[in-house]
Amino acid sequence: MNAEPTVQHALLLSVGLFALGALGVFLRRNIITILMCIELMLNAANLAFVAFSNHLGTREGQILVFFVMTVAAAEAAVGLAIVIALHRGKDTLDVDAFSVLKW
């Protein structure tokens, strides 16, 4: 068996992290933990970009990771501001409590 890390091993790690992030979004009911699971999924995508960039010998993937990181920072800032606004209205962070948009 070949024990050297290949691009497939990094991609498998990325798939595992993405599935764990998705599972966390399903399982957890705290809105901040759900936001953290979304960050986990973004990181899994970043890992896939870096693995492909390393294998193909091009820098485009890493430049894309740079932009994904800035978008993730903007997303975290706006998302946490929304969380603070929601907490002010309902005094809870349980996602089941925020159902005003439900028909």
Next chain:
Amino acid sequence: MDFAALLFYAFGALALGSAIVVISQRNPIYSAFALIVTLCSLSAIYGLLGSPFIAVLQIVVYAGAIMVLFLFVLMLLNVKREGRDPGDGRTLKGVALALAVLLALQIGTVLMRARLGPARPLDASTEKMARDLFSLPYLYVFEATSVLILAALVGAVALARKDS
């Protein structure tokens, strides 16, 4: 197996293990600290995959800025432990686990079947990355990103204001 390969698998296992801790904790503070461990292990993996710039950026932006923001909000709001599921929690958890496994199988199948060809050498030093980022195809995207950050800044202040 050489030392770099050993490090790769060690940090990969650490990333997966702490990701499991992130989603299995009921207390969000513990989740946040476990997520910091995941992000730092991923930074080490980026370094081992020949991307020092992204590795440092991962520490500075994710562990340094985003996670501090998360911890700040968690402590500001004084978040309690998540309560028990009110209804039939076990079935829902089973369905969620099955969906996550299905998702992993689907993405894994697609990624493993990709014909990638032989590996090519990569030069991703910080100087090369900077030249790419500040030269023409990506310069416009870079400038647009600064507008995005400004919009997020103004939006976050407007959303979190008291008298809105």
